[in-house]
Amino acid sequence: MGSFFQDQGVRFKSAKDSTLNLPWIEKYRPKSLNNISAQEDTLITLKNSKDNLPHMLFYGPPGTGKTSTILALARELFGPELMKSRVLELNASHERGIDVIRERVKNYARSFIISDSDRNNQCPGFKIIILDEADSLTKDAQEALRRTMEKYSELTRFCLICNQISCIIPALKSRCTLFRFKSIGIDNMRNRLTYICEQEGIDYYPEAMDELIKDSQGDLRKAISWLNNASKLHKDDRVTVDTIKETVGIVPDDIINGLIESAASKSYDKIQETVNDVIASGYFGKQVIEQVFLKVLQDLRINEDHKCNIGESLGIIDKRLVDGGCELFQVLSLMCAISKNMD
Template sequence: MQAFLKGGASSSKGASTSKAQLQKQEEALASKPWVEKYRPKCVDDVAHQDEVVAVLRKSLTGADLPNLLFYGPPGTGKTSTILALSRELFGFQLMKERVLELNSSDERGINVIREKVKNFAQLTANSLREDGKKCPPYKIIILDEADSMTKAAQEALRRTMEKSSKTTRFCLICNYVTRIIPPIISRCSQFRFKSLSTEDQKKRLWMVCEKEGVKISQDAMSCLVKCSEGDLRKAMTYLQTAHRLKGAEGIDEKDVLEIKMVVPDDIIKSLIRSCASNSHDKVQESVDYIISEGHSAAKIISQLHDEVLTLSSLNDLQKSVVMEKIAIVDKCLSDGADEYLQLMALATTLQRQIAL
């Protein structure tokens, strides 16, 4: 009888433990950034990269996987694609042993290639997954931001790729393929990731909004996609930030612009009007207001650039003079120059060109 009671107690204890573990998993999932929470789990979930998905799907049917080179703008799914492929090839548990992910912007020296990469590439791989399915006889090394690697590290990697070709596949991920040395490029199959279309971004963002209970207007969604410039990761981060700030109130276009730190159009147009007034005091007053409001000078010149391009009061020669000054001011700001002085210098240049 006591043994029976003990067994019942242990089974109830096991049930409560499993419930506690499930609750912890749910809490951990709820606290995850949406970028990670809604990262594609399989290759077919990758959006707007049909050519890449079509080629990689063949490797899931038994075809051998070559060394890969993914390049393209940020936030287009390069890292998500190779992680989803690895998850489908190896399974969730075995993926931890068979995939080595390194960020080359932090670890980009030749010692990393000689030690971490070389040692991992020399390890043998099992042929069975935890679910009993056959597993590819190779490992995958992911080198994210590979365009930050030093030239010496890339040259050392070239030899490592040749020696470990039987047991290891490499996936290099970068934004600028021109920064990868030609011998590395020739050893990889290249895939260009395109910026996501407006429709694909909206489709994925509306799906997230539905699952997370986010209230957002159509105008705000269009503004969110426009501000992200094809970067889905950036758009999803803005969406989560806006939702945490507004909650049940709902997100409108103004909220998106505030989170993106976009300078309101009326401030930019007011600055242009003050330059057209031919009054130095009004120009100074506009610049003082911009600085007092805490707007970034870099944002001001970026948006002013777009406005100047459409100004009908300036001819092409005058616009080129203003654009040259914008480039000089941008360089000065990156070197740490005073924002107020640089904005005044740009505004007076624009004032002189309008007065001509």
């Protein structure tokens, strides 16, 4: 079946379009603040502070527009031609030590702005340092940063970006205006994804869009990236729920039920054999764990106290996975916890 939007002749890309081959998350990265979805309060405050920006700390879940917002703001302030000289963008997870803060960041922060040609009059008289993923800066590096932020604030404004605000030391938090980025709600998610489908001439079943929105849990980057992949899986067809599930790596229900039944059997050998089979089939441990837990919550054989015990184990398992623990062992660990807590 042809695409609805192609049928309507909404838009076709020319081969010369330089964005043609970009992954969609970059192709559809908002270029201006007006194109950022769902972060109204943040946008209003930023637009009102454009002339004299404070130091900023953006925090919130992944894929909600933090990096896009500061890049769009910088582009609006300086214009594309001055972005290079007025903005230093560092990914703190690669450059997380105190040396980077002492040398690169400090040197840039204290450097004066050299004449900026004809935009000079409209441009604010400061530079911006973006420290993305600032939650991975070491504590020493954060301590060193606070002095630099204070000393050179006339010349340089900082934008720290992180997911976990609890990893930022209080002294830095108190020097910044905090901007909380919310998970993208269902309606905003749908609007943006529908817009991308229109632009790309992608047709889809409404249920497939619902599944995509449900699975991405407010992370627009994930949703766009999955849509991009799903559109390649079924190029000339409508995107279906199954295509989305396959792209996302959703584990089929019968496999999840099989795991839970192995736990109910109370046989360790049976549990281990089932877990081995599931991981050997190539499913992601984290995905398996999330789906098993959701099923457990609906299982009448497990009482409320026991669900709490399983929830506690899940917290530990999640931490181990984040620290690089073996996926097979972590799924096994969850299934053993469930087995012990089943009546």
